[in-house]
Amino acid sequence: MAQTDSSADWTGKAERIAAIAAEQAAVHDADDSFVAEGFAALDEAGFFSALVPVELGGGGARVGEICDALRIIGGACGSTALAASMHSHVVAVAAWRWKNQGAPTDGLLKRVAAERLKLVSSGGSDWLTSAGTLEKVEGGFRLTARKAFTSGSPVGDLLATSAVYDDPDEGPVVLHFPAPLKGEGVSIASTWQVMGMRGTGSDDVVFDGLFIPDGAILGRRPQGEWHMLFHIISMIAFALIYSAYLGVAEGARDRSLAMVRKRPDNPQLAQLAGEMENCLLAARLAHRRMVELAETGRPGPETTSEAMQCRTLVADAVIAAVTKAMEVAGGASFYRKIGLERAFREIQAARFHPLQEKPQLDLAGRVALGWGIDG
Template identity: 60%
Template sequence: MPDTQVTDRPKTDWITAADAVGREIAATTARHDEEDSFVEEGFRALKRAGFFKALVPAELGGLGADYREMCGAIRRLGSYCGSTALAFSMHAHLVAVPAWRWRHEQAPVEGLLKRVAAEDLVLISSGGSDWLPSNGHAEKVEGGFRVTAKKVFSSGCQMGDLLVTSAIHDDPEKGPTVLHFAVPFKAEGVRRLDTWRVLGMRGTGSHDVALEGVFVPDAAIVARREPGKWHMLFHHIFVIAFPLVYSAYLGVAEGARNHALEIARARPKTHALTVAAGRMENAFLQAEIGLDRMIAIAETEAPGPERTSRSAMAHTITAQAAIATVERAMEMVGGASFYRDLGLERAFRDVQGARFHPLQELPQLELTGRMALGMGIDG
């Protein structure tokens, strides 16, 4: 661990802080869903409460939040507003991964983490474009690269400071090489495209971002890898990032469950109602167990293909159970859940997003099957 003096600070209860933010913004959630507008109030409330620098180690000027507790805080926030929780989780994982690497690998990420803490930066992920293959073109020029690309699913980009992304450079010696870097949203050639018209999580503001000949200096390149292959960086990203992301979906499921129980407890207790409640509770417990397993794997297991496969299995289980919880909540409430004013319909739409983050179920099954059969992680 780097030998850096830590300044004593009072410990923040991040779940209580998330509760306070959730209560503050709860009344705005339906409006943002109706308008397809970004949850700006949520991000501003999170920033006032210190969330954007929470996961930066205290040694580097951050608030040194515990990883598991931050998952719990995102889950709590998701029970109030799924879009705020999910968009924030995208920033949170971009801090959690370098923080883990700084602490466990002495990786040279101190500069980024110190900037996040000192400047209260909001980091934006382009992970929807930048899984193993990546996309876009990086042309070598004097002193750096000119990058042209379109990055999708850039959640929270309306308030973003840095886009953490990648592009492919056709290296004359090594062949196609993915370059990882961050670019300021204020940089020349960075443009947000108003494209986020979707089924659920409408308030995340996950618009496309166009990079139009953006200059990226050589010094900004933080990693290079072969496209389409698992790299240790991606083992870190997958296992550390997705417990934070799926905490938001568990929060959506929990909010739907709690609301459905509140409605059902005021009704006559028929056999059908009690069985429906039991089915919902089973699904919710399965989602909780799946997420807890994801968090435990991130906290305790050594990086590598085996850990990634186990996390991917828990990822699929969590997603399926969170979706099932909301479906069971609607079945228990009945036809009233079809009305938008009740809120369960929005939870149903929001939780569907759990299907679409990598690894989706079929790629996960293939990866896990390959590992089980001793074939290795790469196809």
């Protein structure tokens, strides 16, 4: 029987992957190209099956171990870490559902391990309302949709996505399923020309009548309402996603300190460095709680609210930490070759994953007040 990956093993693997990803990070940032070298190194290390349970042929790694790996990689190349996190959270959620709910996700997980599949997510652009339509046909559905923010799509095999089916009895319902990213009825639109995280390959995926068999449907829920599936996603996914941003902030911190350590004693510089350290510690503490929830939490509104609070706290803190890293380094941070300018652009993406701050505050307030969360 395969053995569970040890944390020390994944730390070492992540450091080797980070070194490879770092070599071309600036090139991919400059020309909007996908981080192919980093993904090849991840694949060689067995990263894409790491979170698959041992019983299903995977590595059996804990979420926390992979969070640490993503954090290390993020310090070298944010795009590699962020794109990899999107695969990881789909696998982690599928594994949790199989272990704790007996959900029929074992077939997908076995394929990930056996076929070395790379999964892509559209959850950030779909969220509760979803997007795209499903038309019922014999044996399944026809999918028509355009899915944005599909990180890893240049090399992805399956898109974990959803779309709306107008059920004649129930009305609009959202169906969840994996959709192939190669073949007739699927195309990739090269739309990913953005401020930061330019190497993630987060292009639009266009489906034009793609057939989705009935057996591929893995979940069904009312449109626009919180459902247990999304409480599970909220509990698990964002610890992995925000590991990438924590890594970017830690990398910026290390670069800035390396630049100024030999400067003469300066109280103002020391205070700026201290402010940066406080921001980074706040991010680490909030992220640690996200990992705890992902590994031991019970999904539901209270857990979702806490996980989303942590998401906001981490986002605010890592953005502040990278801003302070630029102040510590001074005017030199404005030069692209230093890498801090890229980190500053990359870290801005931490603002935009669900739930963004205002919806998160609304959710936290509703949970605290005992009000309904679907209002």
